[in-house]
Amino acid sequence: MKIAQEIRAGNVVMIGTEPMIVLKAEYSRSGRSGSVVKMKMKGLLNNIGQETVFRADDKMDQVILDKKECTYSYFADPMYVFMDENYEQYEVEAENMGDVVNYIVDGMEDKCEVTFYEGKAISVELPNTIVREVEYTEPAVRGDTSGKVMKPARLVGSGFELPVAAFVSIGDKIQIDTRTNEYKGRA
Amino acid sequence: MPTCDIFCNVIDNYGDIGVCWRLARILAHEHGLAVRLWVDDLPSFVILHPAGDAEAEVQQCDGVEVRHWYGTLAGVQPADIVIEAFACRLPDAYIQAMLPQPPVWINLEYLSAEDWVESHHGLPSPHPQLPLTKHYFFPGFTRQTGGLLLERDLLARRDDFQPSAFWQKLQIDPPAEDTLVVSMFGYETPALPSLLNLWARGTQPVLCLVPDGRMTRQVQAHFGLPGRHFFNGRLEVRIIPFVPQAEYDELLWACNINFVRGEDSCVRAQWAGKPFVWQIYPQDDGAHWPKLQAFLDRYHADTPELAAATQPLWQAWNSGSGAALTAAWGDFVAAHGALTWHAERWAEYLSGHNLALNLLDFCQKTGKIRAFQNSGTAT
Numbered sequence: 001m002k003i004a005q006e007i008r009a010g011n012v013v014m015i016g017t018e019p020m021i022v023l024k025a026e027y028s029r030s031g032r033s034g035s036v037v038k039m040k041m042k043g044l045l046n047n048i049g050q051e052t053v054f055r056a057d058d059k060m061d062q063v064i065l066d067k068k069e070c071t072y073s074y075f076a077d078p079m080y081v082f083m084d085e086n087y088e089q090y091e092v093e094a095e096n097m098g099d100v101v102n103y104i105v106d107g108m109e110d111k112c113e114v115t116f117y118e119g120k121a122i123s124v125e126l127p128n129t130i131v132r133e134v135e136y137t138e139p140a141v142r143g144d145t146s147g148k149v150m151k152p153a154r155l156v157g158s159g160f161e162l163p164v165a166a167f168v169s170i171g172d173k174i175q176i177d178t179r180t181n182e183y184k185g186r187a
Numbered sequence: 188m189p190t191c192d193i194f195c196n197v198i199d200n201y202g203d204i205g206v207c208w209r210l211a212r213i214l215a216h217e218h219g220l221a222v223r224l225w226v227d228d229l230p231s232f233v234i235l236h237p238a239g240d241a242e243a244e245v246q247q248c249d250g251v252e253v254r255h256w257y258g259t260l261a262g263v264q265p266a267d268i269v270i271e272a273f274a275c276r277l278p279d280a281y282i283q284a285m286l287p288q289p290p291v292w293i294n295l296e297y298l299s300a301e302d303w304v305e306s307h308h309g310l311p312s313p314h315p316q317l318p319l320t321k322h323y324f325f326p327g328f329t330r331q332t333g334g335l336l337l338e339r340d341l342l343a344r345r346d347d348f349q350p351s352a353f354w355q356k357l358q359i360d361p362p363a364e365d366t367l368v369v370s371m372f373g374y375e376t377p378a379l380p381s382l383l384n385l386w387a388r389g390t391q392p393v394l395c396l397v398p399d400g401r402m403t404r405q406v407q408a409h410f411g412l413p414g415r416h417f418f419n420g421r422l423e424v425r426i427i428p429f430v431p432q433a434e435y436d437e438l439l440w441a442c443n444i445n446f447v448r449g450e451d452s453c454v455r456a457q458w459a460g461k462p463f464v465w466q467i468y469p470q471d472d473g474a475h476w477p478k479l480q481a482f483l484d485r486y487h488a489d490t491p492e493l494a495a496a497t498q499p500l501w502q503a504w505n506s507g508s509g510a511a512l513t514a515a516w517g518d519f520v521a522a523h524g525a526l527t528w529h530a531e532r533w534a535e536y537l538s539g540h541n542l543a544l545n546l547l548d549f550c551q552k553t554g555k556i557r558a559f560q561n562s563g564t565a566t
Contacts, residue, residue, distance in 0.1 A: 015313045028307070029474040031297025031450070032198060034274055036323070038307055053310040053323045055274050060315045 105157030190266035196275035197228035205451035334540035381509025387420035
């Protein structure tokens with residue numbers, strides 16, 4: 001048993017007879033000493049998503065799932081295919097990819113963690129920090145090397161855009177925090 | 188007739204029971220529900236409703252069945268609408284009894300002006316083990332929240348209010364026209380002596396009315412006397428009996444400025460349409476500060492020039508800083524006319540968003556209760 005406050009995105013909890021994967025968990029202080037946790041969840045069996053709110057001390061059964069280290073292999077619409085060290089392939093539905101889909105690039109070598117429920121691959125996580133190449137951004141601004149002024153940049157492969165430091169140029173490789181989708185620095 | 192159970196776990200003071208008792212009466216009187224109010228601390232309830240009996244297991248009070256809440260409640264048949272106030276835990280046996288015919292199960296949350304409340308209001312909270320779903324209902328100040336508790340006739344009664352009868356009831360001579368009349372309902376604060384001294388030394392006469400409560404002893408200690416009526420310079424302080432809810436509204440209407448605390452009296456001060464100073468329920472880790480600021484931001488969103496008069500005083504009162512309070516008081520009083528104008532408009536704006544109506548509408552939309560018309564009358 002865990003309390004709602006301890007549940008993190010990526011955890012799976014049982015709601016009734018339905019295993020639900022938590023896509024997002026947001027903690028807020030209520031009045032007095034109370035707190036609430038808003039969770040965006042999705043049923044692993046029925047794929048139905050919903051937003052919910054719990055008392056921070058509501059008790060929940062967490063489901064401990066199998067995980068395997070894999071690398072991205074290819075996309076076969078609507079499935080992303082990952083492969084483990086034994087060349088076993090696992091398919092993850094596109095809508096279960098979450099933010100990971102922003103960083104999928106053909107030939108990527110990042111070690112991903114694929115999560116399984118009853119033998120089925122249900123989600124995937126990237127390392128906390130990854131490196132990606134900038135496909136396009138406005139020209140670098142001379143003189144500002146502080147990193148505080150940001151501008152949008154588009155990544156090679158996914159076309160995902162995120163704010164980067166003003167001095168970043170096309171072709172630069174940048175570090176990204178995959179938990180927050182934030183630019184961390186030049187690689 | 189639809190039935191409703193309201194559960195109230197009294198934590199301290201009169202905020203929890205104040206909100207629950209008010210909601211119970213509105214649902215019973217204005218919407219025809221058969222309401223049972225379950226209270227775990229009847230003596231606190233009786234202070235708000237002196238005609239009540241602190242020992243009775245079951246009693247009829249002002250159209251509401253008030254029940255002493257203790258034990259498992261085994262054998263109790265749940266109502267059509269079940270409201271747990273402020274996330275109090277319902278007994279397991281009562282939850283089990285919901286299973287055959289699940290009611291509309293609401294958790295009525297604390298009032299907050301913070302932005303996150305809008306995105307949380309109305310969300311389901313599925314029971315982790317049982318096929319039951321509770322919904323979170325957040326009071327608030329915007330259309331995306333549940334609104335505020337407001338009796339149907341409150342604003343009309345406020346507008347027709349004649350202070351002379353009120354003063355007579357309190358056995359106090361009506362104050363002179365130039366007297367600043369202040370009500371003072373709050374928790375103990377180190378800022379109070381500075382404020383009382385400031386009023387005593389001021390040029391304008393001040394009549395300060397303090398309902399019996401946590402501040403009473405602090406006032407008596409300030410004057411070094413055990414009495415209930417004090418004078419110092421331009422200041423007159425009267426300790427008055429703790430009044431029932433309806434009479435508390437009259438006190439707020441009769442005063443020029445109201446010091447209020449917690450949730451229920453803060454809302455009533457807003458309905459009064461008078462400048463007020465809110466002492467928010469303090470939390471150990473300072474979690475109350477963003478809540479106070481969120482309310483100030485919302486209250487003065489369209490009147491930033493008045494925020495400069497309100498904010499420093501509220502912050503000083505809540506931080507307990509006598510020096511800051513003394514510095515801020517002048518600006519607040521100087522803006523009294525504009526603050527009154529703003530408070531009246533604020534009350535008018537809020538009045539379009541009635542919590543009881545929103546709550547019943549919400550219950551109807553969950554698909555479980557269909558027997559309410561738009562007027563809120565049970566059919």
